[in-house]
Amino acid sequence: MQKVYKRNERGSLIVISGPSGSGKDTIVNELVKNNDNIWVSVSCTSRAPRKGDKEGETYFFLSREEFEEKIKNNELLEYAEYNGNYYGTPKEHIEEHIKNGKDVILVIEVQGALKVKELIPWSIGIFIVPPTMTELRRRLSTRGTETKEKVLERFKTAYKEINRVTDYNYVVTNDEVDEAVKKINAILLAEKCSVDRIEDVYLNNEEEEIHALLMDNVNFSSADDDIKIN
Ligand code: 5GP
Numbered sequence: 001m002q003k004v005y006k007r008n009e010r011g012s013l014i015v016i017s018g019p020s021g022s023g024k025d026t027i028v029n030e031l032v033k034n035n036d037n038i039w040v041s042v043s044c045t046s047r048a049p050r051k052g053d054k055e056g057e058t059y060f061f062l063s064r065e066e067f068e069e070k071i072k073n074n075e076l077l078e079y080a081e082y083n084g085n086y087y088g089t090p091k092e093h094i095e096e097h098i099k100n101g102k103d104v105i106l107v108i109e110v111q112g113a114l115k116v117k118e119l120i121p122w123s124i125g126i127f128i129v130p131p132t133m134t135e136l137r138r139r140l141s142t143r144g145t146e147t148k149e150k151v152l153e154r155f156k157t158a159y160k161e162i163n164r165v166t167d168y169n170y171v172v173t174n175d176e177v178d179e180a181v182k183k184i185n186a187i188l189l190a191e192k193c194s195v196d197r198i199e200d201v202y203l204n205n206e207e208e209e210i211h212a213l214l215m216d217n218v219n220f221s222s223a224d225d226d227i228k229i230n
Contacts, residue, residue: 002205007197011037011102012188013094013120015113015168018128019158021139023174027128028107030181035188039102041094044070047085060090078108078115087112103188110164117167124191125168126184131175133159 018024032038044060046067055061062070067086070076079088089106097104106116116123130136136158140151165171170187174180 002202004202005198006200006202008199009101011039011098011100011104012191013098013116013123014103014105014184014188015116015123015125016105016107016128017110017113017125017161017168018174019130019136019161020154021136021143021158022128022130023139023177023180024107024128026177027172027174027180027184028105030177031105031184034181035103035185037101037103038105039093039097040105040107041089043087043089043106043108044076044079045085045087047083047087062086077106077119078112080109080111080115082109082111089116110161110167114164114167122196124170124187126170126172126187127162127165127168128172128174128180129162129165131173 016024016028028040032040042056042058042060044062044067046062046064047059049055049059049061053059053061064086067079067088070088070090071079075091076088077091077094079086081087087109089108089112094104106112108116113125117125130139137155140146140154140158143151146154172180172183172187
């Protein structure tokens with residue numbers, strides 16, 4: 001049976017940003033747990049590993065020189081300097097996953113996200129925000145792992161970053177993680193239904209189809225007589 005249209009079945013490229021304390025990493029972890037069609041890119045960074053970081057899982061940890069070598073060799077889709085360290089997305093594997101229909105997620109900061117949007121206009125930017133700035137302040141202060149100065153610095157950066165929200169396609173408030181995950185799944189689904197994916201419309205046999213419909217309706221014409229709208 002002929003389908004009505006042919007759509008591009010490639011995976012989506014989802015770019016997720018949000019200030020420190022917005023909970024974007026928790027959301028992405030939850031998202032992946034129940035969706036095996038998602039592949040999350042592992043970035044390179046020149047920052048030192050923190051407690052709990054795992055090489056090749058949280059990041060590929062590189063020296064500044066090694067990172068600069070990757071820039072020179074054009075191995076990165078985008079990169080940015082953030083808090084004095086390099087962060088970048090390796091190009092390798094992204095195209096292959098998208099071609100195979102996997103949804104690829106990049107969790108990156110604002111400058112990098114804008115570069116990806118410029119390079120790949122069909123990518124989808126999602127910005128995660130805390131419900132209120134008071135809540136963000138509370139989340140940052142109760143982490144207990146950082147000095148007051150560091151908390152203040154993160155809070156200031158958050159203000160700047162949130163100002164860029166309209167450069168993204170969607171904004172998701174992280175009040176409850178489950179709700180935020182539901183919203184992102186809905187965005188992924190909507191993206192699959194986007195008319196931008198239509199490559200061809202097959203409506204070639206209009207006359208034949210109409211004829212077939214008319215023939216079918218001959219049998220129902222008396223039943224239809226019952227339904228009269230005056
Ligand atoms: P952290 O040092 O806390 O792990 O990350 C600092 C910031 O860098 C976060 O906003 C994180 O999303 C962002 N980041 C992580 N990987 C990349 C990347 O590949 N490119 C860019 N531009 N930012 C990244």
